[in-house]
Amino acid sequence: xxxxxxxxxxxxxxxxxxxxxxxxxxxxxxxxxxxxxxxxxxxxxxxxxxxxxxxxxxxxxxxxxxxxxxxxxxxxxxxxxxxxxxxxxxxxxxxxxxxxxxxxxxxxxxxxxxxxxxxxxxxxxxxxxxxxxxxxxxxxxxxxxxxxxxxxxxxxxxxxxxxxxxxxxxxxxxxxxxxxxxxxxxxxxxxxx
Numbered sequence: 104x105x106x107x108x109x110x111x112x113x114x115x116x117x118x119x120x121x122x123x124x125x126x127x128x129x130x131x132x133x134x135x136x137x138x139x140x141x142x143x144x145x146x147x148x149x150x151x152x153x154x155x156x157x158x159x160x161x162x163x164x165x166x167x168x169x170x171x172x173x174x175x176x177x178x179x180x181x182x183x184x185x186x187x188x189x190x191x192x193x194x195x196x197x198x199x200x201x202x203x204x205x206x207x208x209x210x211x212x213x214x215x216x217x218x219x220x221x222x223x224x225x226x227x228x229x230x231x232x233x234x235x236x237x238x239x240x241x242x243x244x245x246x247x248x249x250x251x252x253x254x255x256x257x258x259x260x261x262x263x264x265x266x267x268x269x270x271x272x273x274x275x276x277x278x279x280x281x282x283x284x285x286x287x288x289x290x291x292x293x294x295x296x
Contacts, residue, residue, distance in 0.1 A: 106295055109223060115166055118220070122159040125213065126152050136257055147248040150256060151189060154181035155217060158224075165227055175228035176238035179221045179287055184242060184279035186218025188272060192258050195268075199260055225286035226295040235288050239280045246273050 108114055129152025130137075140148050157178035164171045193211045197203040203211075249255040250269035261268060286292060 119162045122155050126155040144254045147245050148254050151185045154185045170229040172230045172234040176230045176234040179225050180238045180279045180283040182217045182221030183282050186214045189214035226293040228287050230287035242276050
């Protein structure tokens with residue numbers, strides 16, 4: 104049943120267009136921070152929109168009968184990582200400030216959906232070990248950009264806890280690499296064609 108929904112071309116086009124719109128909105132949301140970001144760091148600052156861009160491209164590939172393993176690995180890994188990260192940071196914001204705006208709750212819902220959709224489509228993807236390695240390097244390199252060069256996403260008062268957040272994010276990256284291996288690379292994984 105789930106396979107038939109996820110493989111339905113009309114559903115996939117809606118998913119593609121929804122993710123494309125969310126990606127554009129995400130880059131617009133990051134615009135104030137991007138204006139202050141040195142050019143060399145620009146590809147690494149808008150984390151969630153870049154993750155949804157990878158997924159949008161991966162879904163488009165499925166729609167036209169193409170399988171781009173590296174993009175698919177990046178999609179699963181970064182959707183899981185930044186989906187979970189944004190949910191955690193917004194809940195942490197609620198804990199620290201005692202308040203979370205409607206926008207914060209929208210981010211919780213949309214980023215949770217990001218993480219879930221990567222897992223749901225992983226059985227359709229054709230990821231090789233080399234794709235996993237390159238995606239892992241991208242993801243871990245992003246930690247250096249965020250927490251060594253301090254280009255992390257700006258979240259209200261959370262900068263007061265940046266060391267703890269950096270530590271949490273590092274281990275979330277490791278978990279995301281494992282999830283991508285488990286869902287996309289391991290020998291006995293579920294495969295849908």
